[in-house]
Amino acid sequence: METIYLDHAATSPIHPEVVKVMMEVYEDNYGNPSSIHQTGRKARSSLDKARKLIAQYLCVSESELIFTSGGTESDNLAIIGYALANQKKGKHIITSSIEHHATLHACQELERKGFTVTYLPVDETGRVSLSDLKEALTAETILVTIMYGNNEVGTLQPINEISELLKDHQAKFHTDAVQACGVIPLFLNELAIDLVSISAHKLNGPKGVGLLYIKEGTVIQPGTFGGEQERKRRAGTENVAGVVGFAKAFEIAQKNMEIKNEQFKSFSRAFFDILERSGIDFLYNGNQNHQLPHIFNVSFPHVSVEAMLVNLDMEGISASSGSACTAGSIEPSHVLVAMFPDHKERYESAIRFSFGLNNTLKQVEEAAHKTVKVVKRLQKSQPFIV
Structure with missing residues (x-):
């Protein structure tokens, strides 16, 4: 059967072309991208090319992308990282009641650290109300995190309208685009969004790799400490094969x-x-x-x-x-x-x-x-x- x-x-399922490019890295391009010898430089070149390719499709600068272990880490780094780095501006976060648990649990962790979180309700179709969001905003609000498209029912949120609402407010806007990326176009240069989470395994790429878009000028506190990888924002040796596979999956998804x-x-x-x-x-x-x-x-x-x-x-x-x-x-x-x-x-x-x-x-x-x-x-x- x-x-x-x-x-x-x-x-x-991982796309066969993604498997192919990843195997090439595993077999012939095993260097540490932080090493200065030619084997390391070859790995660095592959990493840079993958970052450049994804940045081109998202219409952002390469320096605005950092690679992570997946959507959960990206959500956590965006939400907790931004909140802790900017708590002097305020300690209020706004999210929705239907977010992925990576977002909800990150917000709950912030509550344990003394932050206040407002969980917006949704209507029977799963959409948040702009009037509810506007009413929830205060002078203490520093971050609004609303997912792009829901992973359970598929409802798309009014992302453009939310970003317009926040234009004259200090609050930064984060969206979990894990479920949306690869299915609908994401041109981040046309969206007033400050932080975006994406995961490879939702678009026929490998598990264990994702990215976080951090708009130029947005400051976050790292969640891991060690080396100076990813412009000092995410320590740890990069998953070169995973990133190369991610970029290939991203390319295929656009076609x-x-x-x-x-x-x-x-x-x-x-x-x-x-x-x-x-x-x-x-x-x-x-x-x-x-x-x-x-x-x-x-x-x-x-x-x-x-x-x-x-x-x-x-x-x-x-x-x-x-x-x-x-x-x-x-x-x-x-x-x-x-x-x-x-x-x-x-x-x-x-x-x-x-x-x-x-x-x-x-x-x-x-x-x-x-x-x-x-x-x-x-x-x-x-x-x-x-």
């Missing part, structure tokens, strides 16, 4: 992005249509007008998420609840709880399907039909009341 992988939002996005949208429409024609109870979660094209999140009332995922897996379908799984128990998604606080049945029955490399329309349609079969087997007969 063929496995249909529909969990690309969790991690994506045919518009065509790829239309394909993902067609996948979502096909999945939705099959569910609708089946007559089963289901509810779409997200914002159809402001949406990452590769994420399709639906709730199946009266179906246990755990039973659903197990049965889908038995059918050869890899999907996700978008929830944290700890010690065998699946906790409700904090994102869905924030969107539907009064509808337990909805946030406890949500499944995320996410599309990517190697998926075909035939696969998606097969997955949808198998999902219907599983739901019909598990779903209770009583009607669902929203």
